[in-house]
Amino acid sequence: MLHCHYTTMNIPGNTSGTDVSVLERQQARMKWRQQQQQGLSNDDHCFRGLVEIKPDPGLQYGWPDFSDACQDQLIPPLVADHNLKKRKTHEDHKQKAVSKENGVKDKKIKRCSEENSTETSPKEKPKAVETQKQEYIHVRARRGQATDSHSLAERVRREKISERMKYLQDLVPGCNKITGKAGMLDEIINYVQSLQKQVEFLSMKLATLQPRLDFDIDSLIMKEMFEVPAIGYSSEVANSTYFQVNSLLEMGNSPIDTMLRRSIGGPVSIPETFVVSSCFNQMQPGVTWDGDLHNLYRMEIQQESTTIPFQHKFTGSYEGSNLKMEL
Amino acid sequence: MHTSSKLKSEFIKKWVKGLQICCSSKKNMDFLERKKKIKLCADIALACAKNSTSWSIALISEAKKHDENKTLVDNLLRPESQIKPQKTNHQMCASHKRVRSKKILKKSHHVCQRMKKMGPPKSNIATYIAKRLVKKRTQVLKRLVPGGESMDEFSLIEEALDYILSLKVQVDVMRTLANATEVLNQSDSSIFD
Numbered sequence: 328m329l330h331c332h333y334t335t336m337n338i339p340g341n342t343s344g345t346d347v348s349v350l351e352r353q354q355a356r357m358k359w360r361q362q363q364q365q366g367l368s369n370d371d372h373c374f375r376g377l378v379e380i381k382p383d384p385g386l387q388y389g390w391p392d393f394s395d396a397c398q399d400q401l402i403p404p405l406v407a408d409h410n411l412k413k414r415k416t417h418e419d420h421k422q423k424a425v426s427k428e429n430g431v432k433d434k435k436i437k438r439c440s441e442e443n444s445t446e447t448s449p450k451e452k453p454k455a456v457e458t459q460k461q462e463y464i465h466v467r468a469r470r471g472q473a474t475d476s477h478s479l480a481e482r483v484r485r486e487k488i489s490e491r492m493k494y495l496q497d498l499v500p501g502c503n504k505i506t507g508k509a510g511m512l513d514e515i516i517n518y519v520q521s522l523q524k525q526v527e528f529l530s531m532k533l534a535t536l537q538p539r540l541d542f543d544i545d546s547l548i549m550k551e552m553f554e555v556p557a558i559g560y561s562s563e564v565a566n567s568t569y570f571q572v573n574s575l576l577e578m579g580n581s582p583i584d585t586m587l588r589r590s591i592g593g594p595v596s597i598p599e600t601f602v603v604s605s606c607f608n609q610m611q612p613g614v615t616w617d618g619d620l621h622n623l624y625r626m627e628i629q630q631e632s633t634t635i636p637f638q639h640k641f642t643g644s645y646e647g648s649n650l651k652m653e654l
Numbered sequence: 655m656h657t658s659s660k661l662k663s664e665f666i667k668k669w670v671k672g673l674q675i676c677c678s679s680k681k682n683m684d685f686l687e688r689k690k691k692i693k694l695c696a697d698i699a700l701a702c703a704k705n706s707t708s709w710s711i712a713l714i715s716e717a718k719k720h721d722e723n724k725t726l727v728d729n730l731l732r733p734e735s736q737i738k739p740q741k742t743n744h745q746m747c748a749s750h751k752r753v754r755s756k757k758i759l760k761k762s763h764h765v766c767q768r769m770k771k772m773g774p775p776k777s778n779i780a781t782y783i784a785k786r787l788v789k790k791r792t793q794v795l796k797r798l799v800p801g802g803e804s805m806d807e808f809s810l811i812e813e814a815l816d817y818i819l820s821l822k823v824q825v826d827v828m829r830t831l832a833n834a835t836e837v838l839n840q841s842d843s844s845i846f847d
Contacts, residue, residue, distance in 0.1 A: 519818060
């Protein structure tokens with residue numbers, strides 16, 4: 328994680344003491360990075376630029392501005408009276424000067440400047456210490472943007488948030504057109520509120536439908552699903568419900584089995600199995616589901632002969648096992 | 655989605671179990687009580703099914719505050735809690751502490767804000783307005799998501815994501831169950847006609 332501790336340690340005496348060590352650390356880091364990325368010649372330039380403590384104005388690397396600017400960065404740390412302002416103007420110049428160069432080199436430059444500019448913040452220390460482990464997110468400052476640690480951390484944070492927002496866009500329906508953060512948040516709030524209200528409404532509906540609280544029906548169903556997997560379903564039935572029952576079985580839900588066996592006493596009729604398996608596994612709109620249900624019931628009446636009623640747990644709404652009906 | 659179907663089965667299990675526990679305690683309940691119990695059981699079951707997220711832990715700790723729910727919560731939590739009881743306890747304590755310290759921080763923050771709000775921003779007013787809108791909405795979202803008071807913005811969005819997913823699962827399950835019972839009731843009534 329990017330930890331940014333902002334302390335104002337701009338005491339000249341203090342900084343001069345740490346400057347050299349910072350420089351050494353930077354050198355170490357650049358060396359390590361150079362080992363990582365061999366192909367680019369820029370690394371050498373940058374590295375050489377950093378290593379040479381005495382600025383060499385005569386050096387021509389093909390990017391004179393670059394070398395100058397990079398080397399210029401070295402001077403302030405050694406001299407105790409550096410100002411952040413001064414460095415920032417350097418950066419500005421640098422940004423203008425290197426505007427013609429391609430993006431990769433820009434990034435290298437910016438990284439140099441980033442490292443140099445974040446010298447006063449103690450964040451530099453953990454970065455240098457953990458160079459080898461690379462625990463911290465090494466953020467590259469993008470072209471034309473400020474490079475101090477505050478804004479970098481802000482940018483990281485913002486990027487994370489926008490990433491999550493994108494994911495939320497897929498989740499919340501109807502969010503594709505909205506791009507702003509406030510609008511997205513608005514949609515999210517509305518969606519969460521509507522879902523919560525739906526839960527309330529559905530619980531109310533269930534309370535009306537069931538005179539008592541125990542929903543033994545689905546425990547019965549599930550028990551049935553796991554106890555009797557081998558019942559031959561006819562082809563019409565095995566359209567989707569069968570496969571879904573199978574998929575549910577495959578999940579390995581034996582704990583349900585044992586739990587339900589404790590609470591329930593006897594076998595149940597198959598129609599309920601179909602009813603709720605189709606419920607739980609298919610999110611079909613109500614109309615087609617009812618149609619399926621009719622088919623299932625007709626099928627079962629033909630196939631099943633006896634069903635043991637499960638009287639003592641059901642109240643008037645169910646007597647469900649005696650479903651010998653005509654639909 | 656495989657994970658959501660897994661969550662569904664977990665949720666159903668726990669919900670049924672919780673309802674049985676509730677039913678055993680009281681024999682005759684009127685409509686509103688039943689509704690409350692159903693909803694409560696559903697919420698707690700959902701939170702227990704998703705044991706490791708911060709909002710679920712907050713919900714569970716919230717429910718545990720009332721003594722009557724305590725047995726319910728413990729029973730529902732028990733199967734998995736062998737692995738993580740200490741973790742949840744610790745997290746609950748941590749969240750309580752966080753809530754307290756965040757409240758203190760909030761108060762001081764409000765004071766600072768009041769002092770800051772003396773002058774409108776000199777620079778961009780549009781961004782200022784946008785920021786205020788976002789802030790208001792995050793506050794509302796914090797109230798909606800359980801346990802959201804003590805979260806920073808990023809984790810709040812993550813938790814909201816997770817919460818939306820689980821709410822969807824809950825709504826789906828409840829809706830199908832309601833449909834099933836409705837159809838069965840209808841078919842039942844048609845028998846006796």
